[in-house]
Amino acid sequence: MxxxxxxxxxxxxxxxxxxxxxxxxxxxxxxxxxxxxxxxxxxxxxxxxxxxxxxxxxxxxxxxxxxxxxxxxxxxxxxxxYTQFQLKPVGTRAHIQVCGTTPCMLRGAEDLMKVCQHKIHHDPFALNAEGTLSWEEVECQGACVNAPMVIIFKDAYEDLTPQRLEEIIDAFEAGKGHEIKPGPQIDRIFSAPEGGPQTLNDEIKPVRTNLDPHPSAEEAAAAASIPPADAGRPKDTAPETDPKLKTPATAPAAAAANAKAAEKQPSATAKSKPAPKTPGSAAEGAPPEPGAVSGDLKPKRTRRKTTTEGES
Ligand code: FES
The missing domain is CATH 1.10.10.1590 (NADH-quinone oxidoreductase subunit E)
Known part of the structure; x- marks a missing residue:
């Protein structure tokens, strides 16, 4: 800069x-x-x-x-x-402002500056022999997605190669700069991907709904042959009070299966009843078996009693 x-x-x-x-x-x-x-x-x-x-x-x-x-x-x-303002005389036909910020630099801005040095002058802001061209390096011009790029007066020329920049400079030098189309210099529309859009390309088909007010004759006939959902329900009976809905046909069979399964299972009271003591079981006062759970779950005090003054 x-x-x-x-x-x-x-x-x-x-x-x-x-x-x-x-x-x-x-x-x-x-x-x-x-x-x-x-x-x-x-x-x-x-x-x-x-x-x-x-x-x-x-x-x-x-x-x-x-x-x-x-x-x-x-x-x-x-x-x-603002670098858009030139503070000293510049080329009368073109002043090339080459973006030298990171994205453009990574995409070849240094090669573009070499073109300017070769075709215009080694030093920035120096005029060529005819006084028609000059160049300088500027900071990001906001077209990083199409890097590398240059600005000439009010127009941006993007996606440049050294060869394409040479052609552009020659055109301005010949007074034909207006014939060069600004923007991307490759097959790209504005900042879209190269070669055209890559996403959202699927053909969008309309989704059919039941709201079609003009069905075909076949659709109308098919719709007429389908029985309504409440067919067979007595008239003046709300759906929630329909006995067929409250007691489905599978309910008796399911109830019988549940009853059979309950007979095979031991009762909950039998499970929770404590087993009677047998002569072979542990006697009262005897040390518990390894791994046995003691019924005395009261935590034991482990903190030592602190000695107060005068106590020994
Ligand atoms: S870095 Fe060159 S336009 Fe942004």
Whole structure:
């Protein structure tokens, strides 16, 4: 990223003023903003000044500051912040701004800069021999998905290869830059995948519902042959009181099966009754068998009694 400073005094013009057409446009632009908010027109006015002179001069910054009743330093801050504003003379036919941020760098931005060095000048901001071309490295221009890319004036050229950038530079050099279509330079629509959409390609078929108000003759006949769900239920009987629903046909058979299973099972009371003591069982007071569970579950106190003063 280059340091953004105003051009040297030798190239700075003494004064700046909009031409007649741009003066009308500037007044109309300023009137778009609410009373007291005219300073919001600072970026459009600076951009118009750049389009008139080819770059933003110190005189233009002072002119815009006076026009919008702003401190000069505030306009200078805006002009030096955005790389869209050129602070020194650039190529009259193209100034190539190569994105050098990580995604573009990973996708070949260094090779694009080599093309610029080879075709324009070794150093950024230096004009070519004819004064028609210049280049610089800039930060991310927001088209990372189509990296690597360059900006030329207000247009972005994306998905570039060194060969394609050479062709673009040649076209601008020949004054035919307008013939190059901005955007992706490969088979890609905006930021869609290369070669076309990859997802949501299935053909969507309409889902048939029962709400068709105009069924075919076959559908109507088939619908007429299906008995209604409440066929056989006495009239004036609510579905929840229908005896067929309350006592399904399988209920008696299921009840008989449950009764048989209950006979085979020992009763719950027999299970819970304690077994009588036999002569061979453990005598009272005798040590329990290993693994036997004692009935005395009271926890024993393990904390030692602390000795108080005077006790031995
Ligand atoms: S990194 Fe190059 S456009 Fe974002």
């Amino acid at each position: 280059s340091v953004r400073r105003l051009a040297e005094d030798q190239v700075q013009p003494a004064i700046f003023a909009f031409n007649d057409e741009n003066s009308v446009w500037a007044e109309a632009t300023i009137r778009k903003y609410p009373a007291g908010r005219q300073q919001s027109a600072v970026i459009p006015l600076l951009m118009r000044a750049q389009e008139q002179d080819g770059w933003v001069t110190r005189a233009a910054i002072e002119f815009v500051a006076n026009k919008l009743d702003m401190p000069y330093i505030r306009v200078l801050e805006v002009a030096t912040f």
